[in-house]
Amino acid sequence: MKRLILAALVCSPLSVLAQVGTWKVDKDHSSVNFSVEHLVISEVDGSFKNFDGAITASKPDFSDARISFTVDVASINTGNDPRDKHLRSNDFFNAEQYPQMRFKSTSFKKVTDGKYLAEGDLTIRDVTKSVKFNVTYGGTAKDAEGKQRAGFKANTYINRFDYNLKWDKTTEAGGMVVDKMVDIELKLEFVKQ
Template sequence: MKKISTFIAAAMLFVASSVTAQTKWNVDASHSNVKFSVSHLVISEVEGSFTKFNGSIDAPAADFNNAKVEFTVDVNSINTDNEGRDKHLKSDDFFNAEKFPQMTFKSTSFKKGKGNNYVMEGDLTIRDVTKKVKFDVAYGGSVVDPWGNTKAGFKTTTKISRKAYGLMWNKMTEAGGAVVGDEVTIILKLEFGKAK
């Protein structure tokens, strides 16, 4: 009887440890995108993207609550469909990609809200400036693909001040409006694969 009780206790401990075990997820860049938009001449918006990036999630639970997120973006991969503008954005007027080739984000909090909505907070570093940022996160769910890989999808959005990160360049129109707006909307649509 004692052996049976010991076996049951060991089995329960194994199940509990399996449930609470940390799960690693890596971004699937081929099915993800990192985009941004900013106002131009007050009357319209210019959109762009970064084509090279990497990220991971360490999740202590199946619902991703309290997960740890890290993300890195290659600044030199910026693309706004205009070669001259991309070159200007890489210059010291904006990102100074030569000196600061990466943007990084490390989460400090990932909390589940209503339904599939989460709030993620963390440290975003652009150039040599690090500031706290809050992201709204929508969890699209998880699924096993035809090749047996477990995937999870997220849409993440936030708004930041570019000037707060030292991206200061601007000029004024004749009417007094800024050529480039200060507020930048960031939208990430990300698919992660569960590490095997």
């Protein structure tokens, strides 16, 4: 029996064991994106260019991962300078008074192979609320320098009104110019430290 256990340990892929530890987001291979319905007929996409994040895990499948993530609100980019300026204003993010959005996980549960549910506290402006992200784990690989990398995609929907981003206008037909529901999608690559 001891030989079987020893053989299993020796034959275990080192990449699995290498996942335990701390991982930092690689900004050059990651993105923080959002989309929101505009005039009830289309969607506007945007992103945040400056962000930082880390994962710590003691289990090789990341099932006990702790995640912390920050986004610099002033780095918002929708491809339209006047709109971005408006989004930074007190009508939306008030980037001057509340320069960062923050997420801190409270749990990271494996649902099936490669699928996780991340729960945690999301702070925008001066409001903190619990949110859930559906997460897809893309796997790990070594880069050309021999560093371990892990890839994840995560998405959620939030109601911007819950976070005091309450600017609201209606169209002639009564629909919202900018919908209250916002789709958030993160494509993240982490490097093991």
